[in-house]
Amino acid sequence: MSFDVQAVRADFPILSREVNGKPLVYLDSGASAQKPQVVIDAISYAYSYEYSNVHRGLHYLSNVATEKYESVRGVIAKFLNAGSEDEIVLNSGTTEGINMVAYGWAMPRMEAGDEIVLSIMEHHANIVPWHFLRERQGIVIKWVDVDANGDLDPQKVIDAIGPKTKLVAITHLSNVLGTKVDVKSITQAAHEKGVPVLVDGSQSAVHMPVDVQDLGVDFYAITGHKLYGPSGSGAIYVRKDRMAEMRPFIGGGDMIRDVHRDEVIYNDAPMKFEAGTPGIVQTIGLGVALEYIMSLGMANIAAYEDSLRDYARSKLDGLNWLNVQGQSADKAAIFSFTLQGAAHAHDISTVLDKKGVAVRAGQHCAQPLMEHMGIPATCRASFAMYNTTDDVDALVDALELCHDLFA
Structure with a gap:
């Protein structure tokens, strides 16, 4: 199957609008992606004709809403290639x-001196x-730094795992x-040492195929909202054996089976x-x-x-006054940059916006990484499947x- 970017763009109504009298060039998908018409229509239809609370009702609308809501568990399991939809916990993101995981799995298992291994690239x-x-x-939080290109050596993460390590929590992208x-x-080596692995897949799941069974991760x-869906939606894959080890995180509603004066009986996972x-x-x-x-595939x-990344890299590399952070050979189409001189990232972003080019400016919820790089803030152009080489050219012109x- 070939990829037709113009057909994809036609599915996103916001991409046809103008900003400040210029065609919108949306390069902030790393923060939140835009929504295709099919998602907008599904939301509108659900609120207009099928809305009801789920699980507890026996009437028609509740049954319809419950069926549609619960079916998403299977869709996510397919998307991540989970072994079962019962390994999918639905949440807000x-x-x-x-x-x-922090409250339900780690807190009961960790005591003073126990360690969690993180990379310096982690989102807040x-x-x-x-x-x-x-x-x-x-x-104790143990940090693993990236090299000068922004690459993370998996062996350094593995070497950071010691006898007191209880969890590795790391970004995929x-x-x-x-x-x-x-x-x-990292997961294979961590498991050999008896240490589970949690992966933040917020960025990776939208840019590349993810197979949680092949990766072997625990969480x-x-x-x-980054996967072209609504804000306030999301999920976490939890391997069945880890789910059995977890205590409930928040109490109330569908996570219970029975509640009495002197006891509570919890629902089965994942609804627990x-x-x-x-x-x-x-x-x-x-x-x-x-x-x-x-x-689309x-x-x-x-x-x-x-x-698109390769085209953008070739164009941005030609700007000898632009400092791009992160030069990993196989990076995603995400470019954080500063300009030589005293211009702050917020000022750069404001000028770009006047040309209709939307980028993110700031620390990107990654302050430890910014401190590691010695940079107070950057602008970030994050590309998505609906962006084109014309968008790259518009960014360069701006x-x-x-x-x-x-x-």
Whole structure:
């Protein structure tokens, strides 16, 4: 199957609009991707004609909503190639998923002096929950740095695993540098040492095929708003044996079977970890989004984005006054950069916006990485399957205007 980017673009209505009198060039998909019409329609239809609460009702609308909501579990299992849909916990996104593991799995098993291994590239969502355990239980966070190109040597992660290590928690793809991490090698070695592995798949799942069984990971978190689905949707894959080790994270709603004055009986997993009324329509929308991108083929998307990355790299490398952070050979189409001189990332972003080019500016929820690189902030252009070489050219033209203004 060939990849037709113009046909894909036609599925995203927002890409046809103008910003500041210029055609929109949306290069902020690493923060949140835009939504195809099929997802927008599914959300609108669910709210307009099929909305009801799920699980507890016996009437028609509740049954319809429950069936559509629960079917998404199977869609996500297929998307990640999980062994069973019962290994999929539905939630609001990666942040909730990682916190669930921190509170439900790690907290009861860790005591002062125990260690969690992280890379310096982690998003705050995969840092702050472990700081909670550091503050409250005295656990130790061990950091593994990247090299000058932004690559993460898997052996350095493996070497950081010691007798006190209880978990490796690592990104599959850096949201700042675009670096891809060899989580399969890390997981194999960690398991040989009896240490489970949690992977933040927020960025990777949208850019390349993910097979959690092949990777062998224990936990794999994804978030819907980066996967062309609604915000407030997501899931975490939890291997069955790890799920059996977990205590509930939040109490209430569907996570219980019976509640009495002196005892509570919990529901079976995965619903044991899904308290309260969920994001019903958001989750339905996520299922539609995943069906949409699977229909295009994740391998096709990855190949197209790699070609776009190569074109963008060749163009950006020609700007000798542009400093691109992260030069990994097999990086994703994510480019964080600064301009030589005193221009702040926020000023650069503002100028680009005047040309209709939307990029992210700041620390990208990765402050430890920024401190490691010695940079207060960068601009980030993150490409998606609906971007084109014309978008790259528009970015370069806008950057040349920035250079003229700030030189």
